[in-house]
Amino acid sequence: MNQSIERLLVLYTGGTIGMQQSAAGLMPASGFEARLRAQQALEAGPLPSWTFRELQPLLDSANMQPTHWLQMASAVRDAVAQGDCDAVLLLHGTDTLAYSAAALSFLLLDIEIPVLLTGAMLPAGSPGSDAWPNLFGAMRALQAGQVQGVQLYFNGALLHGARVSKLRSDAFDAFAEAPRQRLANATAERAPALLPQRSAQVMVLPLYPGVGAAQVQSLVASGAQALLLECYGSGTGPADDVDFIAALRQAHRQGVVLAAISQCPGGHVDFDVYATGSGLRDAGLISGGGMTREAALGKLFALLAAGLDQAQVEHWFGRDLCGEMAG
Structure with missing residues (x-):
């Protein structure tokens, strides 16, 4: 179990959690930090101290590409190198959330701080949205030292970043660790740090x-x-x-x-x-x-x-x- 955190970096990539309505439909929107701080004032109980960064361009995660995995991994590495945080909370759209969680599990193998991803099925501010429960639940899981490596927090559950899949498109419990057979004696070796040098096809x-x-x-x-x-x-x-x-x-x-x-x-x-x-x-x-x-x-x-x-x-x-x- 990790120690509790004192400095949290929130990386906002876009996604449903911060979307607002446009003429073409829901789209990612800037200004989410102010909305988050206003909502935090209404939350009961302590939360970690956090700083906020938007990764540009903000994306509907249906537009997420492998180059964006590299961008997210680089942002985490830069924050760690600068000593800016003890943990990272990454806000991401749900369509490709499991893909990013898996990719970051390997791209950040050598990073010792916890990295937690979350998102929402309905935008923050929508009636009955899961956005704030997911976001503040993720913060509390980090604050309590419950997160190890790269994980995903959704609908009250902590899920392994390299085992999770999106199994439903119309419910708050959209994510689960797929019930696939894994071997207790699978060969484990300490891998080298997988420092990205390029993209890959x-x-x-x-x-x-x-x-x-x-x-x-x-x-x-x-x-x-x-x-x-x-x-x-x-x-x-x-x-x-x-x-x-x-x-x-x-x-x-x-x-x-x-x-x-x-x-x-x-x-x-x-x-x-x-x-x-x-x-x-x-x-x-x-x-x-x-x-x-x-x-x-x-x-x-x-x-x-x-x-x-x-x-x-x-x-x-x-x-x-x-x-x-x-x-």
């Missing part, structure tokens, strides 16, 4: 009846450095499709990292169960175990952004770095 290919070599070749030609296959069941796919397997082998020879997760909400990859799974493994795929799409995508991005080569990425992808594979 990680692409996702869900398998479906009809997927083939053309889809693999198209993604590779578009610049994919890693290809994350969302496989059937326990990590199976059309292993009898000679052209599909050949395209995977060729991509791997070109240096593309090939990784596999299960597309089942409660699934995990075990290539040894079916021949159609071992066929994918033999084509160059590495197992993501029970990782979610968000975790696997963020992990591949962080490893590649740190400048690691194909063999190094494959090595670290298969090892538990922050609890994403073990539990």
